[in-house]
Amino acid sequence: MTERPDIAAVPKPIDVGPEMEALRRFFGDVTWEGTIRAGGMGPGTPTMTGSGRGRHTTIQDGRWIVGDYEQEQYLEDGAFVLKWQLHWVAGWAPEVGEYRASMVDNYGHALVCRGWVDGDRLVFESMDNAQAHLRFTWDASEPGAIVWRNELSTGDGSWFPIEEYRMVPG
Secondary structure: OOOOHHHHOOOOOOOOOHHHHHHHOOOOOEEEEEEEOOOOOOOOOOOEEEEEEEEEEEEOOOOEEEEEEEEEEEEOOOOEEEEEEEEEEEEEEOOOOEEEEEEEEOOOOEEEEEEEEEOOEEEEEEOOOOOOOEEEEEEOOOOOOEEEEEEEEOOOOOEEEEEEEEEEEO
16 A cells, blocks of 8 residues: 555654664653752852752654652751753754753743763753853763753853752662
């Protein structure tokens, strides 16, 4: 049976390629504990500890990875400050030949990022038009853990580390 020309003319969804396999290794279900540096959430903000978790699924037949994250944050004396929540969607965008991700959080932030895999590291940076230029790095060089780092560009080309966590399966 031959395909009808009118049906054949309709673009079909992309195939899931090796780019998604390379991405999957960075997005297992995880937990973490660590520190948010003083000034990391804006000028004058205190040092805080964070305890969090991330859960992941795939959508659209494996074309996108979805992560839902939560983190409780406390002052150094143990006083509760807030619960942060983030929804993340990442995958390969063949039309631009790179990874893309979108994220929204309970602060009302909405951000689009571009990304790349470099060996054991996955890096996503906010697009040039973002109000704050952020860089997120997942380092999978340590067996059984991912070291995740969140940094903010200071405007002079240097990066200010906001937080870094050793994420373990959980």
